[in-house]
Amino acid sequence: MSNQVITTKPKARINDYVSVDCVIFGFDFTQLNVLLVDRVLKDEITDKEKFNDLTLTGNHIYEDEDLEAAAARILFDLTGLKDIYLEQFQTFGSPQRITRENDKAWLAANGRDPDQRIITVGYYSLLATDKVTLEWKGRNVSWFPVSEVKELAFDHMEILNEALTALRKKLLQEPIGFELLPPKFTLSQLQRLYEVVLGVSLDKRNFRKKVSRMKYLVALDEKQKGVAHKPARLYVFDREIYENTRKELFDFAI
Amino acid sequence: MSNQVITTKPKARINDYVSVDCVIFGFDFTQLNVLLVDRVLKDEITDKEKFNDLTLTGNHIYEDEDLEAAAARILFDLTGLKDIYLEQFQTFGSPQRITRENDKAWLAANGRDPDQRIITVGYYSLLATDKVTLEWKGRNVSWFPVSEVKELAFDHMEILNEALTALRKKLLQEPIGFELLPPKFTLSQLQRLYEVVLGVSLDKRNFRKKVSRMKYLVALDEKQKGVAHKPARLYVFDREIYENTRKELFDFAI
DNA sequence: AATTCTAAGTGTTTCGATTACACTTTCGAA
DNA sequence: TTCGAAAGTGTAATCGAAACACTTAGAATT
Numbered sequence: 066m067s068n069q070v071i072t073t074k075p076k077a078r079i080n081d082y083v084s085v086d087c088v089i090f091g092f093d094f095t096q097l098n099v100l101l102v103d104r105v106l107k108d109e110i111t112d113k114e115k116f117n118d119l120t121l122t123g124n125h126i127y128e129d130e131d132l133e134a135a136a137a138r139i140l141f142d143l144t145g146l147k148d149i150y151l152e153q154f155q156t157f158g159s160p161q162r163i164t165r166e167n168d169k170a171w172l173a174a175n176g177r178d179p180d181q182r183i184i185t186v187g188y189y190s191l192l193a194t195d196k197v198t199l200e201w202k203g204r205n206v207s208w209f210p211v212s213e214v215k216e217l218a219f220d221h222m223e224i225l226n227e228a229l230t231a232l233r234k235k236l237l238q239e240p241i242g243f244e245l246l247p248p249k250f251t252l253s254q255l256q257r258l259y260e261v262v263l264g265v266s267l268d269k270r271n272f273r274k275k276v277s278r279m280k281y282l283v284a285l286d287e288k289q290k291g292v293a294h295k296p297a298r299l300y301v302f303d304r305e306i307y308e309n310t311r312k313e314l315f316d317f318a319i
Numbered sequence: 320m321s322n323q324v325i326t327t328k329p330k331a332r333i334n335d336y337v338s339v340d341c342v343i344f345g346f347d348f349t350q351l352n353v354l355l356v357d358r359v360l361k362d363e364i365t366d367k368e369k370f371n372d373l374t375l376t377g378n379h380i381y382e383d384e385d386l387e388a389a390a391a392r393i394l395f396d397l398t399g400l401k402d403i404y405l406e407q408f409q410t411f412g413s414p415q416r417i418t419r420e421n422d423k424a425w426l427a428a429n430g431r432d433p434d435q436r437i438i439t440v441g442y443y444s445l446l447a448t449d450k451v452t453l454e455w456k457g458r459n460v461s462w463f464p465v466s467e468v469k470e471l472a473f474d475h476m477e478i479l480n481e482a483l484t485a486l487r488k489k490l491l492q493e494p495i496g497f498e499l500l501p502p503k504f505t506l507s508q509l510q511r512l513y514e515v516v517l518g519v520s521l522d523k524r525n526f527r528k529k530v531s532r533m534k535y536l537v538a539l540d541e542k543q544k545g546v547a548h549k550p551a552r553l554y555v556f557d558r559e560i561y562e563n564t565r566k567e568l569f570d571f572a573i
Numbered sequence: 574a575a576t577t578c579t580a581a582g583t584g585t586t587t588c589g590a591t592t593a594c595a596c597t598t599t600c601g602a603a
Numbered sequence: 604t605t606c607g608a609a610a611g612t613g614t615a616a617t618c619g620a621a622a623c624a625c626t627t628a629g630a631a632t633t
Contacts, residue, residue, distance in 0.1 A: 083337060083412075083438055132412040132438070156410040156440050158337075158386040184337055184386070184438070186410050237571040253610070265569060270612070271592065278590090294609040295599035315519060316620085317491040507581070524583070525621065532619095548579040549628035570591090 082181065085135040086123035086221075087151075088189040088228035089143065089197075091208060092245035094254050097261050098195075098208040099225060100143065104171060104218055106203045119209070120218045121225065122201070123185065136188040143197050143206060150191040150244040154231035155224075158184035162220045171218070189228040191244035236262055240281070243302035251289060251297035252276065281307035336435070339389040340377035340475075341405075342443040342482035343397065343451075345462060346499035348508050351515050352449075352462040353479060354397065358425060358472055360457045373463070374472045375479065376455070377439065390442040397451050397460060404445040404498040408485035409478075412438035416474045425472070443482040445498035490516055494535070497556035505543060505551035506530065535561035 089100035101119040122143060126135045133151055140149050160182045163169060169179035198206055211229065216222055235241055242258045243250075256272045259265075276282050281303045289296040343354035355373040376397060380389040387405055394403050414436045417423060423433035452460055465483065470476055489495055496512050497504075510526045513519075530536050535557045543550040 126412070128436075129414050131414065132410065153410065156386065156407065158380070158440065160383050160385060182382075184440075186412065186438075237569070239572065251610085259571065263569065263571070268593075269610090270594085273611080274613095275590085289600095289610095291601085292609080293601040293607075295611075297610055315491070315517065317513065317517070318493065505581085522621070522623080523581090524623085527582080528584095529620085543581095543629095545630085546580080547630040549581045550630095551581055 081125070081177075082183055084123050084125050084183055084185050085132055085139065086121050086157075086185045086187050086224060087136045087139045088121055088187065088225055089140065089192060090189060090211070090228075090232065090245065091192045091195055091197075092258055092261070093195060093208075094257060095261075096210040096212065097245075099211050099214060100192075100197060100206060101209050101214070101217070102201055103205040107200065107205055108203070118218055119214075119221075121221045122206075132186050133188070136186075136190070140190055143201055144192065144194070145196075145198075146192070146194070150241065151188050152190070152231070152235065153186060153188050155187045155227050156184065157187060157220065157224060158182065159220075168219050185224070187224050187228060189232055191232075191241065193243075193245055193247050233263055240279070240302065240307060249285065249287070249299040249301055251299060253297055255300070280310055281305075335379070335431075336437055338377050338379050338437055338439050339386055339393065340375050340411075340439045340441050340478060341390045341393045342375055342441065342479055343394065343446060344443060344465070344482075344486065344499065345446045345449055346512055346515070347449060347462075348511060349515075350464040350466065351499075353465050353468060354451060354460060355463050355468070355471070356455055357459040361454065361459055362457070372472055373468075373475075375475045376460075386440050387442070390440075390444070394444055397455060398446065398448070399450075399452075400446070400448070404495065405442050406444070406485070406489065407440065407442050409441045409481050410438065411441060411474065411478060412436065413474075422473050439478070441478055441482060443486055445486075445495065447499055447501050487517055494533070494556065494561060503539065503541070503553040503555055505553060507551060509554070534564055535559075 091098045091100065100122065102122055103118055104120045105118050122139050124135060124139050126132065130138070133153065136151050136153075137147070137149065140151070141147060162182060162185075163172065163179060172179040195208065197208070200206060211225070214222070214225065217225060236259070242255060242262070245258055245262075246254060252273055253269075255276070256267055256269065259272075260267055283301050283303045283306070285299045285301060287299045289299065345352045345354065354376065356376055357372055358374045359372050376393050378389060378393050380386065384392070387407065390405050390407075391401070391403065394405070395401060416436065416439075417426065417433060426433040449462060451462070454460060465479070468476070468479065471479060490513070496509060496516070499512055499516075500508060506527055507523075509530070510521055510523065513526075514521055537555050537557045537560070539553045539555060541553045543553065
C-alpha cells in the first residue's frame with residue numbers, strides 16, 4: 066500500500082502509545098475558560114453539550130517533532146496563532162486511564178484498542194484572544210467556563226484539574242497572567258484575572274499597592290474608551306524589564 | 320526462540336519508545352548527592368570515574384505498570400526500600416536527545432537504534448539513607464556530590480539539572496527536606512540541608528525563628544550523643560500536624 | 574582537674590510588606 | 604441634569620525578614 070506524502074515533513078507518528086494533550090485556557094475579563102472539542106462528529110450530534118462527550122485537544126507526535134512542537138501544532142490548528150505561551154505540566158500514563166464504558170466504546174468505534182494504555186504529555190497554554198476555530202477535524206470546538214466543567218470524556222477532567230493546579234502555582238510565582246490579557250489592559254482586569262484563577266478576592270487598594278512595586282508593569286498615557294464609568298488607565302507588561310530585574314525567590318516555606 | 324517467564328507478573332515492556340528515569344538524591348549532612356550508574360559493565364571498566372560514562376537510573380515500563388510504579392521499582396532495585404518520596408518533574412522527548420558519537424556507539428553496541436527517539440518521564444526521589452546497592456545489572460553504582468557532576472552520558476546532565484531545579488522549587492514551597500533526613504535530626508542539619516540544596520547561606524537565629532513557627536516540627540526530649548561539642552536537641556517532622564494545618568500559599572508574585 | 578575546641582543555642586532592633594478599611598472622581602446613559 | 608458604575612486614592616496597625624555577637628555544654632587534650 067503506497068502512502069503519498071504531500072507535505073515536506075514526514076508525517077509518521079512515532080507510535081500510537083504516546084500523545085500530547087493541550088489544555089487551552091482563555092480569559093474573557095470575567096471568567097477563566099477552557100477550549101473543549103466535542104468528540105462526536107458535527108453531523109452525528111444528537112444531544113448537544115453533553116460534557117462527557119467533550120474532550121481536551123490532543124494529538125499524536127510526529128517522528129521529527131519535539132513534544133512542545135506537537136503542542137504548538139495543536140494550538141496553531143485551533144487558533145492560527147504561533148508563539149503562544151505553553152507549559153508542560155504533567156505526564157499521565159496510568160494503565161487504567163480509561164475505565165468508563167462509553168469511552169471504551171468510542172475508542173473501539175474509532176478503530177483503537179480500548180485497553181491499550183496511552184501515555185499523554187500534558188501542556189497548558191494561555192491565550193489572550195477568544196479567536197479560535199469553531200471546528201476541528203469535523204468536530205465542534207468551543208469555550209467553556211472552567212468553573213462549570215464538571216465532567217469530561219476519558220480522564221480529561223483529571224488532566225484539566227491538574228492543569229489548573231499547575232497554572233495556579235505558576236501564577237503565584239511568575240507574572241504569567243499577562244499571557245491571558247491583551248497587550249494593553251487595566252489594573253482591574255488584572256486583578257479580576259488573579260481573583261478568578263486563584264479563586265480568591267483581593268482588596269483593590271492593596272492589590273494596586275503591590276503591583277505598583279513591579280517595575281515591569283508600565284502605565285501608559287492612555288485610557289479605556291467607551292465605558293459607562295470613569296475610564297481606567299491602560300498598562301502594558303514589559304518583558305524586557307521583567308527579565309532584567311527578576312530575582313530568584315528565596316523565601317522558603319519550610 | 321522461546322522465552323521462559325519465571326515471575327508471576329507479565330514482564331512485557333509497553334514499548335521501546337518510552338522510559339522512566341529516576342534522579343535519586345541523597346544527603347549526607349554535608350552535601351547533596353546523586354546516585355549514578357556506570358553504563359560500562361564492571362568487568363569491562365578501563366578508565367574509572369569518567370563522568371561521561373555515568374548515567375541516571377532508568378528503565379522501561381511494564382505493560383500493567385503505572386509510571387510512578389516503574390520509578391518505584393527502579394528505586395526498590397537499588398535500595399530495597401519502598402514508599403520512597405517520588406516526584407514526577409518533567410518529560411523529555413526531543414528527537415535530538417542523543418547527539419554525541421560515544422552515546423550513539425554505546426546504544427548501537429547495546430542493540431538499540433541510536434536514532435530512535437525515546438520519550439523519558441523524569442522522576443526525582445529523596446532518600447534519607449546512603450544504603451544502596453553497589454551493583455546494578457552488572458554495573459557500578461555510587462553516590463556523587465551533585466556539585467561535582469559536570470557531565471553525564473546521553474542528555475542525563477540536562478535531566479539532572481532540571482530535577483535539581485524542580486527540587487529547589489519544591490523545597491521553597493513545601494517541607495520535603497525531611498525526606499532527605501533521618502527521622503530524628505537537629506536544626507543545624509536541617510539548616511545545612513536548605514543551604515546546600517538552595518545554594519544559599521542562612522542566618523542561624525533567623526532560621527530557628529522561622530522554623531519555630533512550624534508546628535509540625537516537633538522537639539524531642541532527646542539530644543545528640545557522642546559529639547565533641549554541645550549536643551543538639553533532636554526534632555521530628557510530624558506529618559499529621561503538617562497535613563492538618565497546612566494552608567495554601569496566596570502570596571503571589573505578580 | 575583544668576583547658577581547649579567545637580558547634581548549640583539565644584534576643585533585639587530596624588525595615589519593609591501585608592492587612593483592614595471608605596470616600597471622591599469620571600465617564601456614559603437615562 | 605441626574606444617576607449608575609467602576610476607577611482611583613492614603614493611613615495606621617501588625618507581622619515577617621534581616622542584620623548582628625555572645626554564652627553554654629559536652630568531648631578531647633594536657
